[in-house]
Amino acid sequence: MGTKFIEVDESHKGQPNVEEGVKTIEVGGQTITTTIFVQRIDFDDLAPEVTDELTTVKFAVTVTEEMEDLTGEVDEDGSPVTEIKEIQVPKWLEIDLGPESLKQYEEVMAPFFAAARETETPIVPAPRKRRKK
Secondary structure, three states: OEEEEEEEOHHHOOOOOEEEEEEEEEEOOEEEEEEEEEEEEEEOOOOOOOOOOOEEEEEEEEEEEEEEEEEEEEOOOOOEEEEEEEEEEEEEEEEEEOHHHHHHHHHHHHHHHHHOOOOOOOOOOOOOOOOOO
């Protein structure tokens, strides 16, 4: 999520997205710590100037990962033989979009959505770590 913080005065205390924090500065060799208030502003990840009516869109893309797999064979010392295989796994992502960016996303993805079929969430085994010999 695109997020930025701006310092606001104490009169904003208690308002939505306003948090109390601490600011430390060094002046003339002395360290001064003071209480401050900051306002969190979420924004469109593609158009940072858009801060209202944001929608979080979650989606998956397919990526290739390596997985260690048993071959069914054993080596001369009786240890199982393994091999590295490339597998396709989903990588889940999310992006925050304002109304115009969301409209663009939906227009670009429309033919893919129309051709896609609904599925259950796949169960994918985690890639195995390589063993040190």
